[in-house]
Amino acid sequence: MTRATGPLAHALARGPVLLDGGLSNRLADQGCDLSGALWTGRVLAERPDQVESAHTAYVRAGAEVLITASYQVGDDPVLLERAVRVADAAARAAGHEVWVAASVGPYGAVLADGSEYRGRYGLDGAELAAFHRPRIEALLAAGPDVLALETVPDTDEAEALLGVLAGTGARAWLSYTVADGRTRAGQPLAEAFALAADAPEVIAVGVNCCDPADVLPALEAAASVTAKPLLAYPNDGSVWDAGTRTWHAPADPVPWPVEAWQAAGARLIGGCCRIGPPWIAGLRTALHRPPPV
Template structure:
């Protein structure tokens, strides 16, 4: 858990710009917009959510370091803590930028209290969490998807989400662990048991 934020917290979700386009670009990034244009697009949404008084803002499933930078700028001064999590492929954002550069955009932003990854393959979590801690010195968040693929018609492959892996994520610096797409309620129950011992 993040220091000073114990149990029962409500995080308001702020997804990527690409989700509004409904063309799958939320998993690719590189929208053709500048950092200031993305910041201007996100800021009104963040203000509305901040006015609702959540405990945290979850700036999540961000595919692109430019959008991460825009969100970091937009959340500054809102008075609500936030985490920033990227969707990744290996050691890069979905847009192809090195994760170290992506995490670095949050390092000096006081409102961003944690950084990490979500909606990524489970095997990408450990190295990303360790890098997030190294680059920012902040706690990490880790909530991968099941690892299944999507071919445009349906889900392919089997789940690779293993709740026992959470111990390694926590050891690497994750203060919040959970699951994203295709992680089932049974997986979350097993995750809870694995974390609590």
């Protein structure tokens, strides 16, 4: 089997679907240079073959959804289209069904200063929508299966993203980055998830790039306001230092209570920064997904 033939939403209705892991850490393990504001986008621009190799490593680990390298690209239509095309190539070469999710990173990602972990950029909703609209249009034109509105730090940006999507017929998931039971900007999570509860474009809501300990409370908050499938792809509990552009790992590994996440409604489960193919292979076993061909 090659690229997925049915909508991701239908697969989520049947059971769990396995996401990939962190693209940046995999590219670093391959010896790629991620310095500069473009981050993984730099490798996409200079060595797209390395990005495809990284995607392929996750496919071989059993990932059923590949998130593109467009998170920090900005509005460059050439790179945005390339990000989808490279992931698509890896998906088509897979021996199992694989969907492509086009990453729509937050405004803070292009600032390359860790702003996505704070939110509150000083922009109003119209300015945020104007930033996201051409990126979303370019990504949709490239034909992904779904948009990944990910690492969203506050409700202002979520509202802007949902406004851009409204009426397009596109499909997307909305994923916040959270801490201590709130968005990174400090808003209540039930309020944040409720924004997407009635949005027909949104097929799932949840969290990513957060401490694994923050996942379950966030999923419970989401389940209290929406019946949509939930998603979770945390990092390993490390904290990003924007000044040194390094991760500070936790003193002790943070457990991943995957069964509890599923019981709370999580159907789309994977990893974010610092989660590599071996971890995704372990998740495949935990989720009882079939082995990759």
